[in-house]
Structure formats: C-alpha cells, structure tokens
Amino acid sequence: MEAYQNLSRAQLEALKARLEQDLAGYRARGLSLNMARGKPSAEQLDLSMEMLDVVNSKSDCHAEDGADCRNYCDIYGIPEAIRLFAAYMGVEEDEIVICGQSSLQLLYDALCRAMLQGVLGSDKPWGKYEHPKFICPVPGYDKHFGFCKFVGLEMIPVPLRADGPDMDLVEKLVAGDESIKGMWCMPKFSNPFGACYSDEVIYRLARMQCAAKDFRLFWDNAYSYHVIYKDHPVLNMLDVCKEVGNPDRVFLFGSTSKITMAGSGVTFIAASRANTEFIKKQYAVQTVGWDKMNMLRHVRYLKSMDNIKELMKKHAAILRPRFDAVLGTFDRELTGLGVGDWTRPDGGFFVTYMAMPGCAKRIVQLCADTGVTLTNAGATHPGGVDPEDSYIRIAPTYPPLEELKAAMEVFCVAVKLASVEKLLA
Numbered sequence: 106m107e108a109y110q111n112l113s114r115a116q117l118e119a120l121k122a123r124l125e126q127d128l129a130g131y132r133a134r135g136l137s138l139n140m141a142r143g144k145p146s147a148e149q150l151d152l153s154m155e156m157l158d159v160v161n162s163k164s165d166c167h168a169e170d171g172a173d174c175r176n177y178c179d180i181y182g183i184p185e186a187i188r189l190f191a192a193y194m195g196v197e198e199d200e201i202v203i204c205g206q207s208s209l210q211l212l213y214d215a216l217c218r219a220m221l222q223g224v225l226g227s228d229k230p231w232g233k234y235e236h237p238k239f240i241c242p243v244p245g246y247d248k249h250f251g252f253c254k255f256v257g258l259e260m261i262p263v264p265l266r267a268d269g270p271d272m273d274l275v276e277k278l279v280a281g282d283e284s285i286k287g288m289w290c291m292p293k294f295s296n297p298f299g300a301c302y303s304d305e306v307i308y309r310l311a312r313m314q315c316a317a318k319d320f321r322l323f324w325d326n327a328y329s330y331h332v333i334y335k336d337h338p339v340l341n342m343l344d345v346c347k348e349v350g351n352p353d354r355v356f357l358f359g360s361t362s363k364i365t366m367a368g369s370g371v372t373f374i375a376a377s378r379a380n381t382e383f384i385k386k387q388y389a390v391q392t393v394g395w396d397k398m399n400m401l402r403h404v405r406y407l408k409s410m411d412n413i414k415e416l417m418k419k420h421a422a423i424l425r426p427r428f429d430a431v432l433g434t435f436d437r438e439l440t441g442l443g444v445g446d447w448t449r450p451d452g453g454f455f456v457t458y459m460a461m462p463g464c465a466k467r468i469v470q471l472c473a474d475t476g477v478t479l480t481n482a483g484a485t486h487p488g489g490v491d492p493e494d495s496y497i498r499i500a501p502t503y504p505p506l507e508e509l510k511a512a513m514e515v516f517c518v519a520v521k522l523a524s525v526e527k528l529l530a
C-alpha cells in the first residue's frame with residue numbers, strides 16, 4: 106500500500122471525499138459502541154458465576170482459624186486468603202495485607218496516607234513538601250494520574266518503552282530531587298502500552314540512588330497472570346529490592362478484579378515486613394475489618410494458584426479472538442500507509458495506537474461522531490495532555506466480538522481520514 110505521504114494533493118482530496126462517505130455510511134447504521142474503559146466482557150464474568158454458590162445461607166462462614174467471617178475480626182485478612190494471595194504475589198505471609206474489593210482504593214489510600222503522614226522512614230509527610238512529585242511513565246493509566254492530581258503530587262512524565270521506563274532519565278531525576286517521592290510502575294502488560302519490565306530495568310529501579318530516602322515504587326501488578334498470547338515473566342520486585350539492600354522501596358498491589366468479578370474482587374498490598382507492619386498500624390486506624398465474606402468466597406472458589414492459572418487460560422481463550430480482531434484489522438487496513446503504529450501486546454487488557462502526531466483527538470472525535478466511544482485522547486498522559494496528540498488506548502475486552510469488529514473498522518477509517526486531513530492542512 107502506498108504511504109499517504111507519497112500521495113499528491115489531488116489524490117489526498119479524492120481519498121478524503123471517499124473516507125468521509127465511508128464514515129457517513131457507518132453513521133447511518135446508528136452504531137452505539139462503548140470502548141472507553143477496560144472492562145471484562147460478560148463472558149469473562151460468567152466464568153466465575155460458581156463463586157456465588159460456594160458461600161450461601163447453608164455455608165459454614167468460619168475461616169480456618171475459627172473466626173466468624175460474618176463478624177468483625179482480624180483486619181489483615183483471613184489466613185486462607187493471606188496464604189493464597191501471598192503465593193499469587195510471590196511474598197511471605199507476613200508481607201501482605203488482604204483488604205477490600207478494588208486495588209484502586211488501595212493505591213489511592215496509600216498515596217493519601219503518604220501525603221498526610223509519610224511512609225516508613227519519612228522525616229515529614231509528603232504533603233509538607235512545597236512541590237512533592239511523582240514519576241509517571243507515559244503512556245500510562247489515567248486513574249494513577251487522577252490520584253496524583255487529587256492529592257497534590259506534581260507529575261513528571263517519563264517515556265515508557267516496551268521493556269520499561271527510560272531508566273537513564275529516571276535515575277537522573279530521582280538522584281537530584283528529594284521531593285520526588287515515588288513512581289508509578291505497571292511491571293507486566295502495562296495499561297495501556299503492554300510494557301513488560303526487563304530484568305535490567307527492574308534491577309536499576311531497585312538499585313537507583315534516590316535523594317528521597319522515603320522514595321517508593323507503587324508497583325501496580327494488575328495483570329501479573331493475564332497472558333493472552335505469550336507469557337513474559339517479570340522478576341519479583343520485592344525479592345530484587347531485598348537482594349540489593351533496599352527492601353522498603355516498593356509497595357506491590359494486586360487484585361482479582363480481572364480474574365473473578367471486576368470491582369468485586371479481593372485486593373491486597375504487599376511489601377517488606379517493616380513496611381507491612383507500618384501499614385497495618387495505619388489500617389488499624391482506618392477500619393475494623395475488610396470484607397471477609399468476600400475473601401472466603403474467593404478462596405473457596407479459587408482454591409489454589411494452579412486453579413487461578415487454569416482460570417486465566419479460560420480468560421485468554423475469550424480475549425484472544427478480540428485481540429486478533431483488533432490487530433488483524435489494523436494489519437489489513439493500516440499497514441504501509443504511514444498513518445501510525447500500534448502495540449502487539451502478549452497479555453493485559455489494551456492495545457495502544459500511536460497516530461500521526463496531532464491526529465489522536467481528531468480520530469477519537471470522528472469515532473464518537475460515528476457512534477464509537479473510545480477512551481479520551483490524552484488520557485494516557487498526566488493532566489490529560491499528550492503533547493504529541495498521538496496515543497489512543499484501545500480496550501478490546503468488553504464489546505461482543507461482532508461489535509468490536511465494526512468499531513475497529515470505524516476506527517481505521519477515522520485514522521485514515523484524520524491523517525489525510527492533517528496532510529492536507
């Protein structure tokens with residue numbers, strides 16, 4: 106296929122007219138497709154319906170240690186949940202706290218506590234610094250950026266690559282500024298870029314010299330077992346931090362949102378023993394217990410890591426045709442046109458499209474006008490501003506396959522039209 110950059114002005118004008126007609130055709134079909142968020146599909150949620158039967162009115166609601174899960178009891182998690190999710194996170198049982206139903210809640214709480222009180226080893230709360238800052242690899246997750254903005258952390262964008270953030274830049278930044286307090290990391294199948302941190306990146310993050318002695322990596326491991334095509338094992342960050350003598354550097358977060366039921370899962374924070382003790386004391390102020398009935402339900406349903414891995418294979422079987430549809434449509438429609446590039450993730454929940462600079466907003470707008478709602482252009486960057494106006498997050502998981510295929514056809518026409526408009530401008 107001929108790259109658009111090689112077409113004459115007359116050819117571009119003719120192409121533009123054709124593409125406008127194509128979009129009008131789709132518009133006439135009255136599409137109403139929403140791909141704005143990375144939600145699991147109904148088929149994925151159906152996989153765990155049996156979970157609702159394992160704890161019912163006939164069930165014994167006592168945990169292994171005899172605690173009645175219907176009542177207030179140990180606030181750090183029931184023993185069988187601690188055991189299962191410690192194995193899931195690859196940590197010891199005294200290095201994890203099992204909490205509520207969403208890891209976003211934990212991430213947000215952890216940031217708020219740090220801003221109000223500091224973390225283990227802080228001289229003062231992060232919020233007492235004039236300009237406390239957080240490093241934000243981009244493209245990244247809009248919720249992370251929203252939290253920073255809300256609690257008053259200035260965001261420093263750092264380029265993300267397929268194997269992790271630009272470590273030369275990260276090392277330089279953290280070495281020179283005591284008010285840089287932490288960094289978002291999505292180490293495996295990152296949202297939305299699909300990055301998997303290499304061993305080198307992980308060791309450099311663990312070892313780097315930080316001016317802030319209370320610097321923390323917020324390790325959001327939302328997709329640790331979420332393989333679609335091929336696994337990319339990522340080192341256990343807590344082990345690496347211990348090995349290099351910085352055991353307290355990392356807070357690790359996970360949840361079963363994308364395993365069982367989204368937003369109704371079990372969530373956990375893991376860290377060094379010292380960090381965990383510190384966090385437990387703070388949780389004791391916040392709560393007299395998380396949802397232990399939900400923990401019980403999850404553990405009785407999931408049972409073991411082997412079962413979790415089997416369940417993840419069933420998720421992959423549902424997701425693979427959806428990702429095939431997105432990538433196949435891009436390959437067929439866009440290869441060789443010079444109108445952008447896209448990621449080929451082996452797992453996680455997203456594909457990222459990198460449009461010609463200056464085209465992302467227009468593409469998202471054209472799709473919206475045609476009945477296809479995408480994540481806002483810019484959502485991948487702090488403050489919702491992508492300086493290149495290039496990155497678009499594609500979330501293929503939720504729509505039924507046929508709708509997804511239609512949405513991707515619309516998307517490709519929108520990409521072509523926005524690119525032609527740009528070249529003609």
Ligand code: PLP
Pocket residue numbers: 143206207208209210246291296325327359360361362367368372
């Ligand atoms: N963290 C990342 C990186 C995510 O992509 C998502 C959901 O899309 C979440 C956290 C949300 O997880 P939870 O449902 O546990 O709050």
